[in-house]
Amino acid sequence: MIAFSKHSVPKKIKNIFNEILKTGWFTHGKYTEYFENEFKKFTGAKYCTVVSSCTAGLHLSILALGLKKNSEVLVPAMSHTATSHAAEYANLKVKFLDVDHKSGNIQYNEIVKNTSKNTKAIMVVHLNGNACEIKKIKKFCEEKKIFLIEDCAHALGTKHQNKHVGNYGISGCFSFYPTKQITTGEGGVVITNNKNFYHQIKKLKAFGIDKDIKDRKLPGKYDVKKLGFNYRMTELHAAMGLLQLQKYNNFLKKRKQIAKRYIKNLSEVVHINFNSYDKDSSYFIFPILTKLRNSLLKHLIKKKIGVSIHYATTLPFMTYYKKKYNLDKRKYKNSILYANGNISLPVYPKLSLKDVDKICLEIKKFFKK
Numbered sequence: 001m002i003a004f005s006k007h008s009v010p011k012k013i014k015n016i017f018n019e020i021l022k023t024g025w026f027t028h029g030k031y032t033e034y035f036e037n038e039f040k041k042f043t044g045a046k047y048c049t050v051v052s053s054c055t056a057g058l059h060l061s062i063l064a065l066g067l068k069k070n071s072e073v074l075v076p077a078m079s080h081t082a083t084s085h086a087a088e089y090a091n092l093k094v095k096f097l098d099v100d101h102k103s104g105n106i107q108y109n110e111i112v113k114n115t116s117k118n119t120k121a122i123m124v125v126h127l128n129g130n131a132c133e134i135k136k137i138k139k140f141c142e143e144k145k146i147f148l149i150e151d152c153a154h155a156l157g158t159k160h161q162n163k164h165v166g167n168y169g170i171s172g173c174f175s176f177y178p179t180k181q182i183t184t185g186e187g188g189v190v191i192t193n194n195k196n197f198y199h200q201i202k203k204l205k206a207f208g209i210d211k212d213i214k215d216r217k218l219p220g221k222y223d224v225k226k227l228g229f230n231y232r233m234t235e236l237h238a239a240m241g242l243l244q245l246q247k248y249n250n251f252l253k254k255r256k257q258i259a260k261r262y263i264k265n266l267s268e269v270v271h272i273n274f275n276s277y278d279k280d281s282s283y284f285i286f287p288i289l290t291k292l293r294n295s296l297l298k299h300l301i302k303k304k305i306g307v308s309i310h311y312a313t314t315l316p317f318m319t320y321y322k323k324k325y326n327l328d329k330r331k332y333k334n335s336i337l338y339a340n341g342n343i344s345l346p347v348y349p350k351l352s353l354k355d356v357d358k359i360c361l362e363i364k365k366f367f368k369k
């Protein structure tokens with residue numbers, strides 16, 4: 001069996017878990033701080049705060065913008081439902097945009113075409129670890145005075161013009177779900193270069209409490225001026241993230257080697273489509289597109305190869321959104337084509353090139369039948 005994903009949490013984690021068990025500092029401790037510092041260094045962001053998931057980070061980011069009820073937010077039609085849910089939690093109105101047919105990413109031209117005076121924010125996604133046209137989008141947002149939030153759930157290690165993604169918008173939110181480039185089980189982080197925004201997120205993730213534990217004059221003495229949540233990350237989770245992040249440059253090299261191997265092996269297969277090699281992608285997965293998606297998927301599963309789909313249903317046509325917005329399928333031709341055609345092939349440091357060759361051989365055999 002070739003797994004779809006395998007974690008790379010260093011064995012040293014057991015010693016740290018034991019240390020945390022002994023001290024009893026399960027939260028508010030040094031590992032959260034170490035992880036945040038390391039994350040700032042890795043991404044080049046000025047500020048960073050860990051949260052319980054990327055969804056929590058997106059929710060807090062959109063809330064911190066302080067937008068009026070029913071303000072319009074542009075969201076790509078091809079993403080995890082967490083992206084649009086975050087806007088819905090904040091009582092905003094989602095406007096879905098069709099994506100690029102080959103990369104599945106949000107498109108600059110669609111943003112320009114669909115922006116109106118009601119548009120107050122744009123949430124972009126760097127799908128599969130491939131950066132969208134973020135520099136152009138940022139410039140457009142600045143001109144139009146629109147907030148930009150980057151969903152970087154797939155994009156740890158992804159750069160765009162030498163800058164780590166997540167640094168273009170007011171916030172960048174990352175996920176540490178088990179299939180992601182590094183995992184904490186569940187977990188996420190918000191990065192920003194805006195001090196005021198950072199302090200807002202920090203308060204909102206901890207009930208809206210106005211003072212950190214360390215800053216309280218008397219234990220338990222604090223005030224709450226805004227409605228917040230409990231979206232904190234534990235020390236155990238932070239320690240897991242920290243150990244993987246310290247090795248991430250090596251992990252990233254391996255991910256890129258795997259992507260190159262897929263490209264080399266699959267370039268002669270005329271029935272599939274994929275993007276050319278991008279040295280700045282972090283290759284969350286290796287996506288391929290084919291008209292025979294379901295039968296190829298079944299063939300690979302039968303051959304005990306772990307595969308997935310990102311994503312099989314476009315967001316506007318998930319029942320919740322379909323009922324709420326009643327949108328016309330003709331406006332989402334690319335997204336629907338992408339949803340019906342994509343297969344995610346595995347990419348992770350422990351995947352051997354021999355296994356990549358095996359996966360590619362099975363794909364070739366399928367098309368030769």
Ligand SMILES: Cc1ncc(COP(=O)(O)O)c(C=O)c1O
Pocket residue numbers: 053054055056079080082083125151153154174175176177187188
């Ligand atoms: C694009 C995207 N955004 C957001 C999320 C939500 O991340 P989390 O599971 O950490 O809340 C995911 C989850 O996989 C995702 O793929």
